[in-house]
Amino acid sequence: MLASLAAKAVTAVTSPIKSAFAYSPAPPSPAPQPPLLDAAETRLGKRSQREESVESALTELSEDGEGDADAVEPEERASSAKKPRLAVEEDVNEGQQQLPTPSPSRSSGSSEPPAFEAAPPKRARTTRAGKADGEDEDDDPALGKDGKHYYVAGLYWSSDVPTQKRSSSAASEDVEMDESGAPIWRSIVPSRSTALPPPIHHAITLLSPSLDDDAPMPFRLPFDILRDFWFVEEAKNRKGKGRVGESAAAAKARREGKGGVKTTEEDIEKREKSKKPEPYRYIGKNVYVGRGPDKAPIPAICVCAPPKRAGEMGCGIDCINRLMQYCCDPKLCPCGPDKCANPPLNKREGVPEGKDGLRVIWTGNRGFGLKTMVPIKQGDFVIEYRGEIISRDESYRRVLTTYADKTSYYFMDYDGHEVVDAGQRGNAARFINHSCGPNLEVVRWRLAGVEEYQMGLFALHDIPAGTELTYDYGWQDFAALAPPSLPSTAPLPTPATTTTSFSSTPTTTNTFAESTILLSTGTAIDPSHQRCYCGAAECSGFLGGRAKGKSKKKAKKGKPAAEPKDEKEKGEGRKELGFVQAKIRVVDHQRRASVGGAGGTPMRSGREAARRANEKLVASASA
Ligand SMILES: C[S@@+](CC[C@H](N)C(=O)[O-])C[C@H]1O[C@@H](n2cnc3c(N)ncnc32)[C@H](O)[C@@H]1O
Incomplete structure (x- = not known):
């Protein structure tokens, strides 16, 4: 009796959650399986109770002196000999020896089950010895080849990563398949598993080297299981929100480029908002590269009378400086620095840069652009175009080097000899795109006291809020720049014998395309082959030489004019760099x-x- 009690107690103790151990047959009564969490909690709760029972049973045994095997009845001994012996394994966690489990037949024979039997076994097991009639041994996944029973999984059992497409139609939608029909495991949305996820440190623990430096690592994972866990969790979180949870049909359409994913206005807006232009350095005034500002021999001082009444401004529309598009020098102006209404452009109040004033927007095929968020009146000063003042040769050099891989250029003609380059340093004006039907014009103002200019962008007509700002780039007439009488088939002159010609005399004899420019290095550049996407009715089709005389062909709104057809028009055989150089529209x-x-x-x-x-x-x- 006592032996039977002890046997039951030991059986109860030898069911650690984690170790893969062999055990003797459990009673065949299949108890209802509690959800895994509940079962774990129940087991944990009962464990101490069982331990107590075992301890007291063992104490009883040792006190009575009946704990030896000889005390067992002969038939019982015989029957237990037939049954498989317990395999004793070390508990991985606790490093303890598991106690042998006696035959279950003893406990089943007990008429009054002791208290510790209240906890049902985790799951009903069958053994070779104890299998029920008609049961197929091969169906029992827990049954080892040696006839022993093994736990089929440990704590993380059933945290499944399916390898097969799931049969339910709802689930199959979540799984992406590759060409061979195999599931793409990252796309798998987890099943409703009740298993506890592995603790976050689990993989690290397993992968940590042994504390003893000489000892080999106890265990090496074939892959990082946390990665797996992460993807499953990610799929859960993003389901229906993005790519991971995207339906199989949508994913397939996307892979095949069939545009199965609808792009909504909202998507476009989001994408546009998320686009960021390449960084540039903001400057408050032009920077002269390789030289200082040229001093003017005579300062331009107007003769305006200072305003008499408070709040009034001097240097109005009849200011001689203003009429000549000279900025007043605030220090020399008779109206004084605070009352002069004709200060340098960078001191003028244009439309402020920023999301409530001039906002940088993504336009698609024209790259970034600039939009006004406030209405602008005809003739109003909007913004100054600022940048580095560099020589033309330097601008060509930059096109071939610094901007070699760029598709946008930020040049504006300065004075026929030099160029404003806002490619690296400038202000928001650098984002203003070209249009063949613009709403701004560039007006050049001269600074007082120096032989230098500022480029002002002024409204050509009233501009409503929310309109993209544009000006006519007014393409440089490069025909005037190409050296005369140079056949296009002749070898280009060597740098030693050539200087870039900036002659303002147009030539009719050169056979270069009219937009080709020749650097002093002998390189020919054709700036005329960048398509214009301004969408204006009067669009000439190209940024560059073609726009010189406005095309009579009317392009459809939103579409550029037709592609050039003949070889000459295409400019074949010439080096095409898409070099863009805007020219100011000079006011007479x-x-x-x-x-x-x-x-x-x-x-x-x-x-x-x-x-x-x-x-x-x-x-x-x-x-
Ligand atoms: C001064 S930048 C304007 C801002 C530029 N879109 C950006 O993304 O930074 C000039 C460049 O813009 C592009 N661009 C401007 N207007 C265009 C137009 N109407 N059609 C096509 N491209 C244009 C060209 O690439 C040109 O080199």
Whole structure:
């Protein structure tokens, strides 16, 4: 009796959760299986109770002196001899020897089950010896070849990663299949497993080297199980939100490029908002590269009378400097720094840069652009185009080196000799795109006291809030730059004998395409082959030489004009760099200021005229 009690107690103790151990047959009564969590809790709760029972049973045994095997009845001994012996294994966690489990037939014979039997065995087991009639041994996954029973899994049993496509149609939608029909395991959405996930440190523990340096690592995982866990969790979290949980049909369409995934307006807006332009350095005024600002021989001082009433501003529309597009020097202006309404452009109040003023937007095929979020009135100053003032040769050099892999360029003609480059340093004006039907124009203003300019962008007409700002890049006429009488088939002159010609005299004899430029290094560049996507009705089709005279062909709204057809038009055989160089639209100073003067470029003559007019004004003011 006592022996039977002890045997039961020992059976109860020898069911550690984690170790894979062999055990003797359990009673065949299949108890209802509690959910795994509950079962674990129940077992943990009962364990101490069982331990107590075992201890007391063993104490009883030793006290009565009946604990030896000889005390067992002969038939019982015989029957237990037939049954498989217990395999004794070391518990992985506790390093303890498991106690042998006696035959279950003893406990089943007991009429009054002791308290520790209240906890049912985890699952009903059958053995070779104890299998029920008609049961097929091969069906029992727990039955080892040696006839012993093994736990089929440990703590993490049933944290399944299926390898087969699941049969239920709902589940199969979650699984992506490759060409061979095998499931792509990352796409697998987990089943409703009740298993506890492995603790986060589990893999690390398993992969940690032994504390004893000489000892080999106890165990090496074939792969990081946390990775697996992560993907499963990720799939759960993102289900229905993105790619991981995307339906099989949508994923297939995406892989096949069938556009199965609908792009909504919202998607586009999101994507646009998330796009970021390449960084550049913001500057508050132009930077002169390799030189300082040229001093003006005579300062341009206007003769405006300072305003008498508070709140009034001087240097209005009749300011001579303003008329000549000269900025006043705030230090020299008779109206003073606070009352002059004609200060340098970088001191003027344009539309502020930022999300509530001038906002950088993604336009798609034209890259980034600039939009106004406030309405602008015709003639209003909007923003100054700032950048580095560099020589033309330097701009070509940059195209071939610094900007070699770029698709956008940020050049604007400065004075026919130099270029404003906002590629690396500038302000938001650098994002303004070209349009053949623009809403802004570029007006060049001269700074007072120096022979330098500022490029101002002014509204050509009223612009409503939310409109993209554009100006006509007014392409450089490179025909004027190519050296005369140079056949396109002739070898290019060597750098030693060639200088880049910036002659303003147009030539009719050169056989280069009219937009080809020739560097002093002998490289020919054709800037005329970048398509224009401005979408204006009057679009000429290209950024570059073609836009020189506006195309009479009307392009459909939103579509650029037709592709060039003939070889000459295509510019084949020439080096195409898509070099973009904007030219300001020079306002005719002479006519606007009604000051005469001829010869040279309009700006030069304007400058001369302005200078003469200014001299007169200064002389009359001092007289
Ligand atoms: C001064 S940047 C304008 C900002 C530029 N879109 C960006 O993403 O930074 C000039 C460049 O914009 C592009 N661009 C401007 N207007 C365009 C147009 N109408 N059609 C096509 N591309 C245009 C060209 O690549 C050009 O080199």
